[in-house]
Amino acid sequence: MDSAHSSRDAGQVKLPRAIKILVAGGFGAGKTTLVGTVSEIEPLRTEETLTNRGVGVDDLSGVETKQTTTVAMDFGRITIGDDYRLYLFGTPGQERFWFLWDELALGALGAVVLADTRRLADCFPSLDYFERRETPFIVAVNCFDGARRYDLDEVRLGLTLHPDIPIVLCDARERESGKEVLITLVEHAMKMRLGTAPAAGNTAPAT
């Protein structure tokens, strides 16, 4: 089917490659803020119906186990030359539906899990999900005003995060900070998928 599609646009218009990055984390962790900070457009909202198609759960009742829910997502866009378009999707307040994320995560380059040190446990479902699905992800600790500044090692310990997973501090309201988060994610995804370290001269991976 896909090849049928591509043959249609051959010779007509050269379309950029679209790339998806997910922004996950607990309620109020700053997902929409981060999307808006780095996006070149005002964040837009779309509604998506998600279905878990035959997830392997013990079903004793024998009834239909397919679950469907409609989630609202905020998204932004970053155009990279003529060749690539990055789309960032935040899922505001939809943590309860993490088991329906498969359709969202399909084809994603990676994910940023935003952590709020005041409610660290809120991002556990996202961490579990991306770990199990083997989607490359990093943890960005959003530094809220008034929140105690934790040592990153402490947070890593609190999240029982694998040593290979990068963890960074960020301010979701700052564009430069948001950029750094995305760069860290893309470098990590590259390392995970290609097994090569990103461009020489980079700082050692965060520990």
Next chain:
Amino acid sequence: MSPFEEHPETQWVGEEAGPIVRPYVLTRGRTEPTRGRFDLITLAVTVRSASPRESGLDPECLAIVRFCRQPQSVAEIAAHMNLPAGTIRVLLSDLLDQGFIALQEPHSETDMHDESLYRAVLDGLRAL
């Protein structure tokens, strides 16, 4: 006599009134596109323009054809049209079947092993 006959394009309610037509009416009850995966980041671009008279397209489809003169993702079309992504998928598959638009599906995860992709994205992000 009726104002609608004289000015067919007159909007008779404001946008604040909400949708008059339910999304499933636009798709004639269909919930799945005729083919294709239609990810939220699948890009659509108009390859044949449609005039309201000759095309016989619904206003929503005409609006999509107009909006996609520049390549747009399914998510952007849905947000622009203020319709659920599922509705947009069905309408896009119709427009694809009728040759009005072309689509580009995104990379699958197995295609994510192209080093040049990562290099380009990293360079682009650093240059922001």
